[in-house]
Amino acid sequence: MKRIADYLPGILYAFAAIVLAILVSSGIMLLIGNDPLLAFTALFDGAFGSVNSLANTLSMSIPLMFTGLAFSYAMKGGLFNIGGEGQLYIGAFASTVVALALQGAPAVIVMPLAILSGMLAGGLLGGFIGLIKVKLRVHEVIVAIMFNYIAMLLTSYFVNGPLLAEGSMTPQTERIPDAFLFTRILPRTQLTTALYLGLVVAVATYFFFKKTRIGYNIRAVGENPTAAKVSGVNITATTMLAMGLSGSVAALAGITEVFGKHDRFIDGFSPGFGFTGIAVAVLGNNNPFGIIATALLFGALNSGALRMSHAAGISSSMVMVVQGLVILFVATPAITRGIFKAVRVRRLAHGKP
Amino acid sequence: MENLSHILSADMLFMTLRLAIPIGLAAIGGTICERSGIVNLGLEGMMLMGAFGGVLGSHITGNPWLGIVFAVFIAGAMGLIHAVLCIHYRTSQTVSGVGINILAGGLTVVLTRAVWQVDGRSGAVERIPTVTIPGLSDIPALGALFTGQSPYVYLTVAIAVAAWFVFYKTKVGLRLRAIGDHPQAAAAAGVNVKRYRYAAVITSGMLCGLAGAYLSIVHSNMFINDMVAGRGFMALAANIFGGWNPIGSILASIVFAFAQAMRITLALDIPDQFIQMFPYILTLLVLIAAGRKARGPEALGRMED
Numbered sequence: 001m002k003r004i005a006d007y008l009p010g011i012l013y014a015f016a017a018i019v020l021a022i023l024v025s026s027g028i029m030l031l032i033g034n035d036p037l038l039a040f041t042a043l044f045d046g047a048f049g050s051v052n053s054l055a056n057t058l059s060m061s062i063p064l065m066f067t068g069l070a071f072s073y074a075m076k077g078g079l080f081n082i083g084g085e086g087q088l089y090i091g092a093f094a095s096t097v098v099a100l101a102l103q104g105a106p107a108v109i110v111m112p113l114a115i116l117s118g119m120l121a122g123g124l125l126g127g128f129i130g131l132i133k134v135k136l137r138v139h140e141v142i143v144a145i146m147f148n149y150i151a152m153l154l155t156s157y158f159v160n161g162p163l164l165a166e167g168s169m170t171p172q173t174e175r176i177p178d179a180f181l182f183t184r185i186l187p188r189t190q191l192t193t194a195l196y197l198g199l200v201v202a203v204a205t206y207f208f209f210k211k212t213r214i215g216y217n218i219r220a221v222g223e224n225p226t227a228a229k230v231s232g233v234n235i236t237a238t239t240m241l242a243m244g245l246s247g248s249v250a251a252l253a254g255i256t257e258v259f260g261k262h263d264r265f266i267d268g269f270s271p272g273f274g275f276t277g278i279a280v281a282v283l284g285n286n287n288p289f290g291i292i293a294t295a296l297l298f299g300a301l302n303s304g305a306l307r308m309s310h311a312a313g314i315s316s317s318m319v320m321v322v323q324g325l326v327i328l329f330v331a332t333p334a335i336t337r338g339i340f341k342a343v344r345v346r347r348l349a350h351g352k353p
Numbered sequence: 354m355e356n357l358s359h360i361l362s363a364d365m366l367f368m369t370l371r372l373a374i375p376i377g378l379a380a381i382g383g384t385i386c387e388r389s390g391i392v393n394l395g396l397e398g399m400m401l402m403g404a405f406g407g408v409l410g411s412h413i414t415g416n417p418w419l420g421i422v423f424a425v426f427i428a429g430a431m432g433l434i435h436a437v438l439c440i441h442y443r444t445s446q447t448v449s450g451v452g453i454n455i456l457a458g459g460l461t462v463v464l465t466r467a468v469w470q471v472d473g474r475s476g477a478v479e480r481i482p483t484v485t486i487p488g489l490s491d492i493p494a495l496g497a498l499f500t501g502q503s504p505y506v507y508l509t510v511a512i513a514v515a516a517w518f519v520f521y522k523t524k525v526g527l528r529l530r531a532i533g534d535h536p537q538a539a540a541a542a543g544v545n546v547k548r549y550r551y552a553a554v555i556t557s558g559m560l561c562g563l564a565g566a567y568l569s570i571v572h573s574n575m576f577i578n579d580m581v582a583g584r585g586f587m588a589l590a591a592n593i594f595g596g597w598n599p600i601g602s603i604l605a606s607i608v609f610a611f612a613q614a615m616r617i618t619l620a621l622d623i624p625d626q627f628i629q630m631f632p633y634i635l636t637l638l639v640l641i642a643a644g645r646k647a648r649g650p651e652a653l654g655r656m657e658d
Contacts, residue, residue, distance in 0.1 A: 028463070032463070082394075132640075138640045143637065145394075145586055145589065146637040147637075149583065149633045153627075154626065272455075272458075278448065279451070314466065318463050320456070320459025321459035323459070324460075325456060327455065328452040328453070331444045331448040332444045334442040
């Protein structure tokens, strides 16, 4: 059983990576003549300054919770699921189709059915990538990238053609009936009960890997596939399952966006949640609670971006720079370790412990 | 009728060439990088930095040729970052690529806003003019290939041929390929594996810079947000489809570009999305068909040396 203290180094590195990313982006802002202090204060204010901005932060963190958790399912099994983007599109699309087909039916039946269909679609796509990986030894990253585009373009075809809402100028489906949508926690915000679903999935993920046989097998394959095979774990089934679960959790990111924010499937609605989810999982050290915390951080960055842009006269895409730097720094603990070491050496030189 | 089909085919040929250039250049970059054993998912981001660098250079100096120099330099710097992280710090190559794409997606927009005070697009800049080669342009039938073409056409062909020559006819190429397959054996034979890898990753960044500049100051005259629009990933697919071989990469890019050109010139009754899907489906099918026999570098993505 791991104690809190065992997590400390990981948390320390994550924190150091964030600080480094903020420092480097402040440097970039100074270079282009912007005030980093003003920018980050405005960002903080925009993310946490009022109930509405806090709700916005929470709501923006929801898709990242799912894509981050999704990535961790594959990563625990030693697999790199870069296909979250495609899986969330195909999942959201399947859910939308089910919900639109069952208009008029009771919501208690339709909502679970729609969500499960979406998760199944994303899971099948993920599982298929896993199957190709084991049976044909083709690296999952390449296959997943191909499927990202195929899934995105396939859904794009449907919402531009056969499923295009009548009279709509933008490529999108008809509106999903209100009864099937996630309920708003706060009126006039986009914060819905999808947040609770994210937290539930995080807790479930924790117990899945701690307490279940399948979760244990996935970790065993991730840590040492040969040893796992020798001890009787079915590598094919376990790999497919890890990728399948990853795909179905990624699907939830798309489903909650469609059923919580857009109320319909809009062509290309995801600004790369699948990829940002990788950053979230890496920063969260593939721990479900770390991922929730990181998703909140990234949600805050996205939510405060507009305020920062207005206040500091800088593009709101600055938060993408911060996120990109965070992922590079956290994936490279050697840099932070080097800095810690340098600081220690200097302190020792000055006779301090 | 015969005349019409002739125009159509000449049109097709040139459009295919134009569409193939950026994908092909980046694909060769991907080939060089991955042959050294380093995975490069950052082609997209490096191209984006190149596209921005080209416009920035042309804007600052007023000379689009210097724009290309800027593009190559800036994208090469991104290659250097990928190289330092992957080779020196042993960062996960996949994560580094993803990070570079996110970083480039943000940085190009931030810098565009900083220089031109608008979000989303830069101002118009000088672009690379087309050239007509005297003498060669007078050759009947073939003359069109040398009339009013972008110098990039010849540059791309030259780079592809040069890459092929270096890969298969020189000691450097032999060593690079050896490093991608058996890094320890190459190191044991006295090859400086790290130096080759640095050179390969930085070169791939520079080629992405060339590819990006083509989009921004040859094909267009400004930088637009996310103007690479997935071509980096298409280049990655072309590199794989082409069998991790420079000539294969170019040919694959031409196949991908041809499908797109067909859509534009022939106004086919196939939905746009399916034509766009073609490169990815084709690559996927080739991967599935080749399976275990797919001839990628054996030690790709592994850093156990």
